[in-house]
Amino acid sequence: MAGPFQDAAFSTPIGATSAPFKSTHGYHIILCEGRKN
Structure with a gap:
């Protein structure tokens, strides 16, 4: 990811x-449901 x-x-x-x-690649939004280590 960059x-x-x-x-x-x-x-x-x-x-x-x-x-x-x-x-x-265009426009985006992110729904952050959690993170992994």
Whole structure:
């Protein structure tokens, strides 16, 4: 994972939805349901 996906995934609190962000593939949002170590 790199770039905007990594930034959004790790800055979004568990149980929250990220703000929309743009990548080279279009616009995205992330629903953070949990994290694995």
